[in-house]
Amino acid sequence: MDSLSIDLLLRWGHFIAGVIWVGHNYSSVIQRPNWRALNAADLIDDQSPRFQALLHREHGTFRWASVVAWSAGMLMLWRYGWLMGAITLQGTLAPIGIGMYIGTLMMANVWLVLWPHQQKVLGLKPASIAERVRCSRITHLSSRTNTMLSIPLLFFMAAGAHGGLLAG
């Protein structure tokens, strides 16, 4: 394996490990910015105002982070003069172009599939228990779809910068 290929694999692994690791850290930070002891009501009543506020904060942060990430990526492509080449998957811009399409799909999944169903699951929108259970299956699959898509996404983010294995 040549040096560029090793670099590509290291970057890919670095991104994935970073997201898994630091993602959990940020999840904790968003849910509990300031430490406070739980009381019994926090654990048994998912309609409590405090719990509902936490859910709004957590999901709002994640949804808008997806917009920031997508927008920053598109802005970078535009600034480098790569946007049209990426959209049309031209030559060496094909890897980052594929990454751009995956990222766009992931953001659409968050806003158009996950969020409308998650609002019912979490009780943010009124729904029957049966409907909330049904929606929980959809949100699980939607969430896992993005987890799965993040693997090639991170690969193409890494490959897009240097080509590595793909341009070799």
Add this chain to the structure above:
Amino acid sequence: MRHPYDTAAGTILLGLLLTGALAALARLLIA
């Protein structure tokens, strides 16, 4: 029957398979 997404291993395996397929496509587009 369980969906591949119902396990972490299934989700990651699908992600790796998709990565391989798309990497092959990218190589074709670059060539």
